[in-house]
Amino acid sequence: MKKLINEASENYRDFKHPNINSKKLTYTEFAPQLEKLKALNFLTVKQIGVSIERRPIHSIRFGKGPKKIILWTQMHGNEATATRALFDFFSLLQSSGFSELRNQLSNKIELIAIPMLNPDGAERYQRRTALDIDPNRDAVRQQTPEIQTLFSIIEAEKPDWCFNMHDQRNLFNVSGENTPATISFLSPSTNDKTHFTTNQKEAMQLIDCLTSDFAKKASVGIARFTHEFYPTATGDNIQKMGFRTVLVESGGFRGDSNRNVSREVCFNAIVNACYLIASDSWNKGAVDNYLKIPENDTKLFDVLVKNVMLNNSKRTLVDIGVEYSETLNSSGQVVVTSIIKDLGDLSHYFGYQEIDAKGGQLTTTISLGLEANFEIEFENKPTILVRNGCMK
Secondary structure (H helix, E strand, O other), rough: OHHHHHHHHHOOOOOOOOOOOOOOOOHHHHHHHHHHHHOOEEEEEEEEEEEEOEEEEEEEEEOHHHHHHHHEOOOOOOHHHHHHHHHHHHHHOOHHHHHHHHHHHHHEEEEEEEEEOHHHHHHOOOOOOOOOOHHHHHOOOOOOHHHHHHHHHHHHHOOEEEEEEOOOOOOEOOOOOEEEEEEEEEEEOOOOOOOOOHHHHHHHHHHHHHHHHHHHHOOOOEEEEEOOOOOOHHHHHHHHOOEEEHHHEOOOOOOOOOOOOHHHHHHHHHHHHHHHHOOOHHOOOOOHHHHHOOOOEEOEEEEEEEEEEEEOOOEEEEEEEEEEEEEEEOOOOOEEEEEEEEEOOOOOOEEEEEEEEEEEOOOOOOOOOOOEEEEOOOOOOOEEEEEEEEEO
8 A cells, every 4th residue: 555655645746636726715616626526436525514604514534444534624714725635635536546545545444524614714714713713722612613513523433533734824944944844743732741641642653654754755844833732722622532633734835825835745644644544554653753853933934134224223233024914805816915023133033035135224214013115225236125025
């Protein structure tokens, strides 16, 4: 089976779903693609709940094996990378050249995928639900119908493994490196600070196997989160319930604003996780290796301007950190805006784009929290124009 898994990874572009190209994936865009999956006889698509605005929440079942996996995506509505990767995985399974892999996995695992757990947030291209509640902080009270749906299926199915799939912001880098964290993992905590539970350790072993495989094949940043316990968080509470849980966060990559690189990496994470569980190979991983994975840090700006003089003082040298944010306009288009996030000595930070403005001076006064619009003048070279965070 491993040979087929490697072939799937090497030929990813053959399985990339052609109709889900944008980083933005609303419910309106998602629904027709989900409908097409109903025609595949190896998948079972079923409505399992509704959102606060009565949009359907579906599960997609694959396989009939004894090892049960529940995987959910877009708990945060604007985090669609794992949904896109999941559809790529289903494209792989329907490929005639990989029918043997489909059959082998089907006999070993049962995958219950819940794509787009938060369809109202997805429709708005926002993190939270229609009630402006963060569903990832509703695991205890369970006041949102979306989280009620998730926990009801977990309690009914009693899975062997749970995968909590998210996107993380561009600001995350591999600790100590000028490298975006393109994918990050965590075996969530259970609030026991004295030792790791068996479930935590086994999730760590699986993560070690996944990251070891990525390190051999891809030049992407791999990181992990710290084991801080979040008392109302979904992953922490599911781990606490006794279900082995893995958090996966897809992140940025330079020159890839649409997150197609992290989409491919996430696809490989899904494929390899299914293989590791189906073959019981996850138990070859080591907790010590997991703990050696570099931690996530937050030292990345979308744009970092270095070594520029303020306009009101030729003696004040600063760096400027610019951060982007995205919203939908009334026409359903993504609008990118920028703010000046930080100002001062940012020499220990990095940027997706870095501008060395040594010898330059700002022509206007800038302020924290305002849109990044400014000019940098030089004596012997052209002026640098920055408009909405972009160099012109």
